[in-house]
Structures are given as C-alpha cells and as structure tokens.
Amino acid sequence: MTNSEDSLTGLGRNAAAAVLVLSSLAGGDKHGYALVKDVEEFAGVHLPPGTLYQLLSRLEVRGLITALEADKRRRPYRLTAQGATVLAEYITAQQRILKTGQARLKRSWSFA
C-alpha cells in the first residue's frame, strides 16, 4: 500500500466523506459552510458539522489540506499538492474498479 492510499484508508469509515471534502476543495478554497453546500450540490450528501470538522482536522494533520488565514471568523481550507495526489490516485483506482464492473455487467448480464 502506498503512503497516499494509506492516508485515506487510515481514516476508516470516514474515507468516503474525506473524498467528498477533497473533491470539493479541488474546485477551489472554501470555508466549512461553503464546503457543506458544495458537497450537497455535487453529491447530494449533507455533512453534519461534527463529521465535517473531524474530517478537516484529520486531513489537516495528514497534510492533505491546509488552513488559510481566517477572514473574520471564517477560515478557508485549501487542497495541498499531497492531497491532490491522494485524491487523483483514489479516483484512478475507483475508475479501474468501475470500468471492470461495467465491462463484466455488459458481458455477462447484457447491461449497457
């Protein structure tokens, strides 16, 4: 297992939610509330505040995101280069799984 993969699997059950946060930040810097709204829009998932801040804390400790200077009380977060690598590797692995699944469904079950 590479270090990048370990960074996400080390988050256990929160790995899927971490991918949502990283994907949101891949589109630009965001503070907590903007992040929740963005995830709701592109994934249809609402991240409760406790879960969101636990994730932000863990991703920050792992160096996958970084906190920027606070604008009044709102602190934006930015995806780091390491975070982008981890996300890219994760998406590539998921795409491989999806393609395999799709191909097998098509071949054996005639799903388009």
Added chain:
Amino acid sequence: MSGDAKATRRADRLLRWYPKEWRERYGEEFVDHLEQEFADRSVYSRRTLNIAYKGLVARVGDVGLSNATVSAGGQTRAAVGTSFVLMVFVAVLALNFWSRAMGLWSSRRYHPIPVSLTTGILTVTEGLMLVVLVAIVLTVVVSAARQIRHGRARALAGPSILAAASGAFLLYSVRWVPTELYRYVHGYHGRPGIGWSQPGPAIAALGQTAWGMTQQWVALWNEPFGNPTSYIMMSDLVPIALLLFGIAIALLVRRVELPRLAERLGTTIVTLLGTLTGVFLVTYVVWLEVDGPSGNESFWPEGARAGGVYLVLLELVSILVGRTRWLARSNRYSSTPA
C-alpha cells in the same frame, strides 16, 4: 435577546462538547458554521447528536485513545501521557506479582528450570518497566524545572504542584523501605545480613521489601483488622495518590518542552511499555502453568478471583497502550509527505 445572540449562545453551548485544544483551534469557525446552519434549519436533533458524539470522540483523542486529534505531535504526547497513567498501575501490580514469584522461588530448595526461567524473565521485564517509567518522570521533571527557571511556569504550575504533592505522599508512605533494606543487608533479630555481592539473597530481599511496599496498594481498601486508623487511612489514600501522580506527569508530558530526543522517542517508549506489559502478562501466566506457586495460593491474600481480575486488567492495559501506540504511529506516518 436577538436571534443572532441566541444562535451564538446555542453554538457556544454545543462547542463545549469538544476538548480545550480543539476549541482553541476550531472554536470560532465552528461557531460561525453552526450559526449559518441554524439559519437554514433551526432545530435538528441529528445535528446535535452528531456534534455530541464527535465532541466525545475528540475528547477521547485528546488523551491519545483515538486519532481524532488536532496535531500529530500532540497525539504522540497524549499517547505517552495516557500510557504512563496506565503503566503506573501496571508497574505496581507487576511489582507485587514479581515479589510474590520471587518470594516463592527463594523459599524453594529445588528450583525447576521453567520456574527459574519465568521468574528471571519477570524480574528483567519488571526491572525494565520501572527503568522506563523512572526515565519518563526524570525527563519530565528536569524539563519542567528548566522551563520554570526560565520564567515559563504558568502553564506548568497546576500539574507541577499536583506531581510534587502526590509524589511526596507516595514517598512518605514508603518511608520505611530504606530501614527495611538496611536490616536485610546488615541482619536483624539474629538473622545474618546479606551482601550485595550475593545476587540471589539480595534480589529475594528486594522482592520481600517490594511485596511489603505494594501489598498495601494492591489490596485496595481491603485492610486487615488491627492496624492503626492512621495507617489504614494512609494506605487507602495511596491508590488515589498514585492516580493523581500519574495524571500530573501525563499533563506535564503534554505541556513541557521536552528534549528533541525525547520527542522522537515518543512512539518507541509507548511500544516498549506495551511490549513489556504483554511479555510480563504472558510470562506470569506461564509461571502459573509451570507450577510457579508450588501449591501455594497464587494471589495471596486476595485469592484467585482478585488475581484473575488483576490479570484481565493487565491485559486490558496492554491493549490500550498498544492502541495508543498504533494511533500515534499511524498519524505520524500519514502526516509524512509522500
């Protein structure tokens, strides 16, 4: 009260679920976030439950027992601190078990090899355990003293006073130990003394003294009749003093500026403590199996049930120490750039 002020008060109240370090780092933005969520949906019990649960997880992480932590360095220090608190009790318990094993071994005329071997391993393991714990205490005390001398005493005042008071109480409770050892060395009541050049009798004497010292702590609130009230009160307070001492040192571990070497050795120390507890536990079970007690009660005077409880406690502690070590290591590893 305006709607905004009410929302801020509600958010502040929810923030209290989290530990201090977390609140200092995320508090303001978290309150701001909640105020915006309240505007969307004022009452939502699942949100409250989510915050309460994650806040408690963060509190568990704050003492090194989950990886919900604000910093990787803090995680390692919390792991060392928590392991120390647990290990203080393990060391006392293990010292009591070892002294019992050593007493039984030295009273035998014939020493079967498995019994000698397991007693030897127990001796070395317990010795190493005490050395590591004493090294932690000395490192923390010296670092704290240096910091206090440089005028940075404020954050250390509370735990330093607690450590000094509980440590002094513990030392006072074992004030008879030097006299006892002196008697063993020089002989008393017609018994010949021992020389430290004879390791066998010397270790047996140490075992006897260690048994006397730890028995009053291990026999939790189970005092035999006939002891003076002051002695009973003193003995009953010792486990509490031990807990307070462990907590005080754990707090200092988190607050003092430790030497760089000590910082780097954090996870190694926790690994070592977990390993020593595991080895001690397994060896003690083997010692019981190879007839170490030699027909005597294994856990006199508390009996087999208390002994079983103590063994389960030892196992639980080694698992907890192992968990703190794993969490500290996984966070440190994950935070290393690829």
